[in-house]
Amino acid sequence: MTILERIEEKKEEFVGLRRRIHEYPELSMQEIETTKLVREYLDHLRIENYPNGNQTGAVAILKGAKPGPVIGLRADMDALKLTENTNLPFASKNAGVCHACGHDLHTAVLLGTACLLKDYQPELCGTVKFLFQPAEEGYGGAKSMIANGALENPCLNYTLACHTWPEMPAGTIGVRKGAMLGASDSFKITVKGKGGHAAHPHKGIDPVVVAAHIITEIQTIVSRRVAPVDPVVITVGHLTAGTVSNIIPGEAVMEGTVRTQNPETRIQVSEYLKQLAVGTAYAMGAEAEVEYDFGYPPTMNDPKVIDWISEAVTEILGPERLLQVPVSSMGSEDFSFYLEKVPGALFRIGTYDETPESKWALHNPAIIFNEQAILTGIAGMVSSVFKISGSDMNVLKG
Ligand code: NI
Numbered sequence: 001m002t003i004l005e006r007i008e009e010k011k012e013e014f015v016g017l018r019r020r021i022h023e024y025p026e027l028s029m030q031e032i033e034t035t036k037l038v039r040e041y042l043d044h045l046r047i048e049n050y051p052n053g054n055q056t057g058a059v060a061i062l063k064g065a066k067p068g069p070v071i072g073l074r075a076d077m078d079a080l081k082l083t084e085n086t087n088l089p090f091a092s093k094n095a096g097v098c099h100a101c102g103h104d105l106h107t108a109v110l111l112g113t114a115c116l117l118k119d120y121q122p123e124l125c126g127t128v129k130f131l132f133q134p135a136e137e138g139y140g141g142a143k144s145m146i147a148n149g150a151l152e153n154p155c156l157n158y159t160l161a162c163h164t165w166p167e168m169p170a171g172t173i174g175v176r177k178g179a180m181l182g183a184s185d186s187f188k189i190t191v192k193g194k195g196g197h198a199a200h201p202h203k204g205i206d207p208v209v210v211a212a213h214i215i216t217e218i219q220t221i222v223s224r225r226v227a228p229v230d231p232v233v234i235t236v237g238h239l240t241a242g243t244v245s246n247i248i249p250g251e252a253v254m255e256g257t258v259r260t261q262n263p264e265t266r267i268q269v270s271e272y273l274k275q276l277a278v279g280t281a282y283a284m285g286a287e288a289e290v291e292y293d294f295g296y297p298p299t300m301n302d303p304k305v306i307d308w309i310s311e312a313v314t315e316i317l318g319p320e321r322l323l324q325v326p327v328s329s330m331g332s333e334d335f336s337f338y339l340e341k342v343p344g345a346l347f348r349i350g351t352y353d354e355t356p357e358s359k360w361a362l363h364n365p366a367i368i369f370n371e372q373a374i375l376t377g378i379a380g381m382v383s384s385v386f387k388i389s390g391s392d393m394n395v396l397k398g
Contacts, residue, residue, distance in 0.1 A: 001398050002396065002397055002398035003116065003316060003379060003382060003383065003396040003397075003398075004316070004317075004379060005398065006116060006119065007112070007116065007375050007378050007379055008375070010112070010115065011375060013112075013115075014108055014111070014112040014115075014374055014375065014378065015108070015371050015374060017037070017041065017107075017108045017111050017112070018104050018105055018107075018108035018371065018374055019090040020037060020090075021034055021037065021077075021099070021104040021107055021108065022088075022090050022091075022092070022099050022104040023090045023091070023092065023093050024092075024093060024094055025079030025080075025092050025094055025097045025098050025099045025104070026056075026077075026078065026079055026094070026097065027078060027079060027080075027081060027097055028078040028134060028135035028136070028137050028138070028139035028141065029054070029055070029056060029078075029134055029135045029139055029141070030056065030078075031056040031057070031077045031078055031134045031135075032055065032056055034056070034077045034107065035051075035056045035057060035058055035077070035132065035134075038058050038077070038107065038111065038132050039058050041111050041114075042058070042060045042111075042114060042130075045114055045115055045118050046118070047060045047061070047062050047114055047118055047130075048060060048061050048062075049061075049130075052132075052133075052134070052144070052145055052148050052150070053144075053147075053148035053149070054134060054144055054148065056077070056134040056135075057077070057132055057133055057134040057141070057144075057145060058130075058132040059129065059130065059131055059132070059150060060114065060129070060130040060132075061127065061128075061129055061130075061154075062114065062117055062118060062121065062124075062127065062128045062130070063121075063127045064121060064123075064124030064125050064126050064127060064128070064389070064391070065121060065122045065123070065124060066123075066124065066125040066126070066391070067125060067126065068124075068125030068126025068127070068389040068390055068391070069125075069126045069127075069157035069158060069388065069389055069390075070126060070127045070128075070129060070154045070155060070156050070157050070158075071126060071127070071128050071129070071156070071157065071158045071159065071160065071385055071388055071389060072128075072129045072130075072131055072150070072151070072156040072158070072159040072160070072338070072342065072344075073110055073113060073128060073129070073130055073131065073159070073160050073161070073381060073385070074110075074131040074133055074142075074145075074159065074160070074161045074335060074338060075103070075106040075107045075109065075110035075130075075131070075132055075133065075161070076103045076106055076107075076133050076134075076135075076136035076141065076161075076334075076335075077103055077106075077107050077132055077133065077134055077136075078103055078134055078135050078136055078137050078139075078141070079092075079094075079097050079098055079099045079100075079101075079103065079104070080097070080098060080099070080100050080101060080137060080363060081096060081097060082096070082097070082098050082100050082363070082365040083095070083096055083098065083365055084098035084100070084365050085365040085366040086357065086365075086366055086367075086368050088368065098365055100362065100363050100364060100365050100367055101137070101164070101362050101363055102163070102164030102351065102362065102369050102373075103136065105164050105349070105351075105369055105371075105373055105374050105377065106161075106162060106163065106164070106377075107132065108374050109162060109349070109374055109377035109378055109381060110130055110132065110381070112374065112375075112377075112378035113130075113377075113378050113381040113382055113385075114128075114130055116378060116382045117382060117385065120382070120386075120391075120395060120396075123391060123392060123395045124385075124386075124389065124391050125389040125390050125391045126389040126390075126391075127154055128385060129150075129154070129156060131145060131150050133145050133150075136333070136334050136335075138295075140334075141334060142334035142335060142336075142337040142338060143334070143337055146337060146338065146341070150338075151338065151341055151342060156338075156342045157342070157343075158305060158342065158343055158344050158388055159335075159338045159339065159342045159343075159344035160305070160309075160344055160345060160346075160347070160381065160384060160385075160388075161335045161338075161344075161345075161346045161347075162346065162347050162348070162349050162377050162380065162381065163333065163346060163347075163348055163349070164348075164349055164351045164362065164369055164373060165325075165348035165349065165350055165351060165362075166351050166352050166358060166359055166360060166361065166362060166367060166369070167350075167352070167359075168323055168325075168348060168349075168350030168351070168352065169350045169352055169353070170350050170351055170352060170353050170358075170370035170371075170372040170373050170376070171321055171350060171372050171373075171376050172321050172322070172323050172349075172350035172376070173309075173313050173317065173321060173322055173323065173347055173348065173349060173350070173376060173377075173380045174323045174324070174325040174347060174348030174349075174350065175301075175306050175309055175310055175313075175322065175323070175324065175325065175345070175347050175348075176301060176306070176324065176325040176326075176328060177301055177303040177306045178300060178301060178303070178328075179261040179262070179298050179299065179300055179301075179328040180299045180300070180301050180325070180328050180329070180333075180345070180346050181298065181299040181328060181329045181330075181331050181332050181333045181336070181346070182231070182233075182259040182260055182261045182298055182299075182328065182329065182330045182331065182332050183258075183259065183260045183261070183263070183266050183294075183295070183296060183297050183298040183332060183336070184257060184258075184259055184295045184296045184331075184332035185257070185258045185259075185260075185266065185270065185292065185293060185294050185295050186255065186256065186257050186258070186292075186293045186295060187255065187256055187257075187258065187270075187273060187290060187291065187292045187293065188253065188254070188255045188290070188291045189211075189214060189253070189254050189255075189277045189288055189289070189290050189291075190251060190252075190253050190288065190289045190291075191207040191210045191211045191214065191251060191252045191253070191254075191281055191286055191287070191288050192207065192250065192251050192281075192286060192287045192288070192289070193205035193206055193207030193210060193248070193249075193250060193251065193252070193285075193286045194248075194250065194286075195247065195248050195249050195250035196247075196248045197246070197247070197248070198245065198246040198247055198248055199246070201248060204248045205284070205285045205286045206248045207241060207248075207249060207250065207251050207252040207286055208241045208242065208248070208249065208252050209284070210252070210280065210281050210284045210286045210288075211239065211241065211252035211254055213280050213284065214254070214276065214277050214280050214281065214288065215236050215239075215254065217276045217277075217280050218234055218236075218272075218273055218276055218277070219234060220276075221234060221269055221272045221273060221276065222234055225268075225269075225272050226265055226268070226269065230260075230261070230262055230265050231259075231260070231261050231328075231330060232258070232259065232260050232265060232269055233257075233258070233259040233260075233330050234256060234257075234258050234269070234273070235256050235257050236254045236255070236256040237255065237256055237257065238253075238254065238255040238256070239252070239253070239254045239255075240252070240253050240254075241253070258270070258273070259330040259332070260298065261298050261328055261330075262298070263297065263298060263300075266294075266297075266298070270292050270294070273290065273292070274290045274292065277290050278290065295332070296332040296333065296334050296336050296337070297336045297337065297339075297340055298332075298336060299332070299333045299335060299336040299339060299346055300336070300339055301339075301344075301345040301346065302339075302343035302344060302345055304343070305343055305344055305345040305388065306345050308384060308387045308388045309345060309347055309380070309384045309387070310322055311387055312380070312383035312384045312386065312387035312388075312393070313379075313380055313383060313384070315383065315387075315393055315397075316379055316383040316393075316396055316397075317376065317379055317380070317383075321376070323348075323350070325348055331362075333346060347380060347384075349373045349376055349377040349380065350373060350376070351369040351370050351373045352370065353370040353372075355368065358370050382396070383396055
């Protein structure tokens with residue numbers, strides 16, 4: 001039997017896992033039932049597994065019969081604070097929480113991958129470490145996995161993850177060398193002026209006008225300080241000052257996000273932003289305090305690992321199902337923390353079909369992912385593990 005026939009044979013089981021996770025979504029660091037389901041299924045497969053050290057998350061280890069590298073496969077498990085709007089028979093039963101980023105599919109892909117690799121254990125070279133991670137959505141899940149030793153015992157040589165992508169058709173896999181997603185950093189600027197009567201601005205220092213200048217100035221970082229081919233986004237998403245129309249307030253506060261893809265540009269932009277805020281405020285007689293928080297680094301795919309994934313997908317799924325992702329996303333992903341330490345890659349699994357619902361953006365509560373993506377994801381993951389570990393690809397061809 002070929003790998004695709006084996007996956008087809010277990011299709012209902014894998015889709016069923018996804019639907020159960022989808023029906024009971026859980027927020028970051030609260031993935032208790034999801035972790036339970038994952039560990040029960042791993043027990044059923046007779047794959048050694050243990051908690052991640054957190055209340056949620058799990059790690060499993062499968063040793064191949066032959067020597068080879070250690071490959072870490074990561075799936076995120078958390079859902080979003082959103083009310084699902086799909087009318088699916090297995091729609092969320094947890095009020096105000098839903099899987100609109102496809103992490104339910106990622107978890108099902110990794111469980112399906114574990115199931116198949118268990119079958120292939122006698123032919124498998126090396127060791128596979130399955131990382132079921134909590135809290136990808138901004139709550140430090142990757143960091144806590146790494147702090148709890150996810151990259152050690154045994155030490156990972158390579159690491160892989162996948163993510164749903166509603167801009168590619170279901171059944172395809174998307175790859176890209178280098179930056180796949182951006183870095184996501186945030187800042188807060190507090191402008192301190194001097195409050196007073198709105199009719200006598202010369203007796204105070206108006207922080208609202210200073211803040212307005214700073215907001216305009218920092219956009220020139222993108223247009224004038226960074227190369228046009230090097231993508232940067234600076235957005236001020238929150239701005240507050242004052243209470244009523246006839247008082248000049250004492251301070252204005254703005255908060256924003258910075259997205260970059262180049263690690264050096266990331267540092268430069270943080271410095272330009274501080275200089276511009278402090279300098280502009282000084283020039284206008286005010287003061288600016290800048291708090292800058294480095295969040296997720298850019299997700300950088302290792303070129304060699306992308307070559308291996310591309311070869312594996314071409315051999316097993318066919319060249320027409322391998323797509324090149326033309327531009328990286330300015331979104332971000334905490335898998336980047338693993339990639340800072342271990343060479344690896346995140347590939348996309350296409351999820352759209354002929355329905356408009358499948359083409360909504362990620363994080364839209366009405367999005368419906370085509371479940372073919374789960375099966376393609378499993379085929380992509382298993383074949384990539386075979387290729388990277390030097391296992392015999394003919395085994396997958398039946
Ligand atoms: Ni996501």
